Amino acid sequence: MRERGMALLTVLMLVAVMGALTATALETINRSVRMAGNSRVAMQARYYVLGAEVMALERIATLVGMAGERMPAGGWNGREFTFPTPDDTGTIRARVSDGGNCFNLNSVTDGASPTTLRARPRGIAQFSALMTTLGISDAEARRAAASLADWVDGDSSPLPLGGEDEAYMRLSPAYRTGNTLLAEVSELRAVAGITPEIYEVVRPWVCALPTTELSPINVNTLEASQAPLLTMILPGRLSPDAARxxxxxxxxxxxxxxxxxxxxxxxVALSPASEELDQVKLVSRWFALEVDVDLSGYTLTETALLDVSRDRARVAERRWTVEE
Structure with missing residues (x-):
């Protein structure tokens, strides 16, 4: 009798263990199914984003091709387009704006390669002028602009108001200058003299184009509120009121x-230099694209910089996040 009781207890324990294992296995299977479903949705959302990117490239290339010698804003600049996904399970939102109407942070230097990058006085002066126009003190603006040039240029000799590696190696934690072009605007926060307050002020006005060219301002797509970018081109010569x-x-x-x-x-009486004359454009080359896909509760965002001309249309930069 006692042996039968022990056998029954053993069977019950085995059933309990098997039940627990079965529950664990089912939970693992369910989790795998959910992960597979999430992975499928994420992949589909990415395909939709890339599809919107291709469509934007084609449309912009057509726009540039039709523009001739000038490109008016024409209702496209900054406009948001919303349309459903092909299977009607989500929405795609895309917004294109002129990506060159900003101060190009990399224009504080000039050179063909990282080792030959050198400080460019005109670009430094333009960055400083933009900051003072936005209400930053002259001393802070000049220090920040010089520090940015030292951060990007390829030498180790600091400008009078700037700083090379040794200035950053004294910090905790210590780090070094980039000695190459900025890949994105958020890198500016690591530069000496760029306080959180200054960064917040300048962020809407700056960009990091993958070139050292002086900021190419399209005066036909420039918003009236962006008049400080005209003041920037002619440091100390064009007042904000005159620019407006x-x-x-x-x-x-x-x-x-x-x-x-x-x-x-x-x-007419300001006698701009040839480089300043060349900065004013009527046809844009750089375009900023932002795409948001909302699919079955999953959201994916892409920001991209498009490089488009009459004989070229390509994605110059792509990020799977909103720019900081």
């Missing part, structure tokens, strides 16, 4: 010739 007057006088269809722009009464 220039923008207010823009023809309804945009300027048809760069010379017409420079003949504005507020500009």
């Amino acid at each position: 007057q220039v923008m207010a006088s823009r023809p309804a269809g945009g300027w048809t010739d760069v010379l017409d722009f420079w003949e504005h009464p507020a500009l």
Whole structure:
């Protein structure tokens, strides 16, 4: 009798253990199924983002091809387009804006390769001018601009207001300068003199184009509120009020010739240098693209910089996140 009782107890224990193992196995299977489902949704969302990217490239290439010698804003700049996914299970939102109407942080240097990058006084002066126009003190602006040039350039000799490796090696934690072009704007926060307050002020006005060219400002797509970017081109010579007057006088269809722009009464006597003349554009090359896909509760965001001309359309940069 006692042996039968022990046998029954053993069977019950085995049943309990098997039940627990079965429950664990089922939970593992369910988790795997959920993960597979999430992975499938994530992959599908990425395909939709890349599809929207291809569509944007094609549309922008067509726009640039049709623009001729000028590109008016034409209702596309900054406009958000929303449409459903092909299977109607989600939405795709895409927004394209002129990606060159900003101060190019890499323009504080000039050079063909990281080892030959050298400080560019004109770019430094333009960054400083933009900051002072935005309300940053002259001393802070000049220090921040010089420090950025030292951060990007390829030498180890600091500018009078800047700082090379030795200035950063004294910090805790210590680090070194980049000695190459900035890949994204958020890197600016590591530069000496760029306080959180300064970064917050300049962030909407700056970009990190993959080139050292001076900021290419399309005066036909430039918003009236972006008049400080005109002041930036001509440091100390064009006041913010005069820049706003220039923008207010823009023809309804945009300027048809760069010379017409420079003949504005507020500009004609300023004698811009050839580099400054070349900064003013009527056709854009850089375009900022932001795509959001919401699919079955899963959200994916891509930000991209598109490089488009009459004979080229490519993705210059891509990030799977909103720019900081």
